[in-house]
Amino acid sequence: MKKVTIHIALKQGVLDPQGQTIQTSLHSLGFTEVEEVRTGKTVELFLEDSADIEARVHEMCDKLLANPVIEDYSLEVEEALRT
Amino acid sequence: MKKVTIHIALKQGVLDPQGQTIQTSLHSLGFTEVEEVRTGKTVELFLEDSADIEARVHEMCDKLLANPVIEDYSLEVEEALRT
Numbered sequence: 001m002k003k004v005t006i007h008i009a010l011k012q013g014v015l016d017p018q019g020q021t022i023q024t025s026l027h028s029l030g031f032t033e034v035e036e037v038r039t040g041k042t043v044e045l046f047l048e049d050s051a052d053i054e055a056r057v058h059e060m061c062d063k064l065l066a067n068p069v070i071e072d073y074s075l076e077v078e079e080a081l082r083t
Numbered sequence: 084m085k086k087v088t089i090h091i092a093l094k095q096g097v098l099d100p101q102g103q104t105i106q107t108s109l110h111s112l113g114f115t116e117v118e119e120v121r122t123g124k125t126v127e128l129f130l131e132d133s134a135d136i137e138a139r140v141h142e143m144c145d146k147l148l149a150n151p152v153i154e155d156y157s158l159e160v161e162e163a164l165r166t
Contacts, residue, residue: 001118007125022126022148031143033131035084042090042123043105048116060114065105 002049003080004057008066008073009040046080053077085132086163087140091149091156092123129163136160 010016019037026034043065045057057075066073093099102120109117126148128140140158149156 009125009127019126025147026143029143029146031139033133033139034128034143035131036129038127038129040125040127042092042125043102044092044121044123045117046119046121048118050116056114056116060109060112060117063112064108 001080002047002053003078004045004047004053005076005078006043006045006057006061006065006073007040007076008043008061008071010038011070011072014070084163085130085136086161087128087130087136088159088161089126089128089140089144089148089156090123090159091126091144091154093121094153094155097153 016038019039022039023034023037026037045060047053050056054075054077057077061073061075062068099121102122105122106117106120109120128143130136133139137158137160140160144156144158145151
């Protein structure tokens with residue numbers, strides 16, 4: 001059993017309205033040292049091990065999980081601790 | 084200038100409807116090897132360096148960014164590459 005963590009982030013230059021809202025809120029709360037906020041997503045998959053696991057997960061990202069027009073993603077494959 | 088990456092994930096045992104929806108979609112697309120999907124968020128902060136930077140970011144998490152009832156978070160502090 002493997003755990004694959006997919007980190008999905010907006011490409012540099014793509015506007016991040018959610019990040020801007022968080023920044024405004026942080027400033028209102030007094031955290032004025034924050035100069036920029038960028039948000040992203042993570043998807044953790046627990047799946048059966050196979051020889052082509054990375055290729056399969058890339059296919060999942062391209063077909064469903066990430067939007068290649070505005071998002072970049074990276075994968076991290078590790079042994080799953082739970083069974 | 085520092086970059087702090089905050090990884091926010093649902094606590095173990097907390098239902099993740101978004102993850103379940105993704106799993107169902109992956110199965111429909113033929114990726115039947117996926118046994119569980121958990122989703123999370125990342126927030127990247129770019130901020131001025133200070134001695135108490137980690138304490139400040141923990142305060143931001145507790146006040147705004149994370150919901151301690153259902154979410155866990157971890158921090159990663161590094162030098163920001165951009166200026």
